Amino acid sequence: MQNIKDTVKEVIYAVIPITLVVIILQFTIIWLPLEMFFQFLIGVAMVSVGLILFLLGVHIGLLPVGEMIGSALPKTNKLWMILFFGFLLGFVVTVAEPDVRVLANQIDLVSNGEISSNILIYSVALGVGIFVMFALLRIIFNIKINHLLMGGYGLAFLLAAFTPANFIPISFDAGGVTTGPMTVPFILALGVGVASVLKGKATASDSFGLVALASIGPILAVLILWVIYG
Template sequence: MNSHLFQGFGQTMLEVGAALTPLLFLFLIFQVQLFRLSIKKILPIMTGFLFTFLGLSLFLQGVYLGFLPIGRLIGAELGTYDFIWLLLPIGFLLGFVATYAEPAVNVLIHQVERASRGYIPQKLLLYTISIGVGLSVAVAMLRLIIGISLWVFILPGYIAAFLMMRYSPRAFISIAFDAGGVATGPMTATFILSMFVGIAGEIGETNPLLDGFGMVALVALAPILSVLTLGILFGRKERAQ
């Protein structure tokens, strides 16, 4: 059983190591040229690198062994339901929960609250991003059921985003596009995506290759729109005060 759990773990560690090595190398260059920190200050940083390496390796191994298979199984089961429209609220719930638990999103909201000195609360931003992603997953479910082209949602969505940028504070514009990136993290790009492919393989004449993908593009767009909406509301509040 242990050999099965850690099958391919060496390759996963190599991938994580390749991703972290440039960052470690850059830190060492700055340490030699500029920082020149004492050993007492370097040790916690090196410990953090080690914990990050082990944590990411174990997390990705869990993704490969758990999220991907269970996502496909759940999608294949949901695709056989007679009440196919139930996929819309189910998609919203799964999108909301996956984003709420996304590690990258939690890092972003913490940094935003810290940089804004509490002006943009963590919880408010977290719920804004999670609700936006939940709605986008529900829309992606609708697209999967009806068979609507992805362009029908993507093109008007980005046009609306660029129009909303004119009325949103500049800080929220930056946060919005960062939120669009972090929302498409491991939780969404593994579990939700594999679930969509499983559903597309069971619904009517849909092609899993053509209709099962594209959901990540909608998820990347949703936080941009939701955070820009929040920025417009904050802007109106500021003007009213």
């Protein structure tokens, strides 16, 4: 019950500021048609209810399951299994990410269907899955995150030199949208589970940085996609 109250407060504190700003602008500068303004208020109510249910689902289902999977995989003592399921989970959770679908639909619209939304979604998901594997390898073998970040972004800038200029911002946006409400909780929970089992080889702090690494994958994947289509 306390968890529900905390979630409701969290959503209210998050939604109220933007709602107040729009209301102030409505009666001072923009003066939207009343129909559109009422649609906004209805949308705010629907978003608030949706966020409450979503965050409750994350706390009740995604986080515990992610940690359990992360803690169970190292106990198999099979590196290929840890990497395979890390890739698979990173892939499927990105396909389900709402932010990725919004970006894919926008690009499909701008490119007049030349780059279909499905191609972009699966490319981004593939990039996330591969770099989740690298993130798990970092935890297992205690690799410094600085090396992976410098290598990943170095390769991204190198590919950017061969990519049409109009598509470079889209590629980096693809990395940003993977830090959405579906992907982040699950990947973080997965890392926490893996790090909690590998005591002596990894500390709790090693479970962080997974999202930073996972966001490099979509950038590289989309840059490669643009090189192919360009």
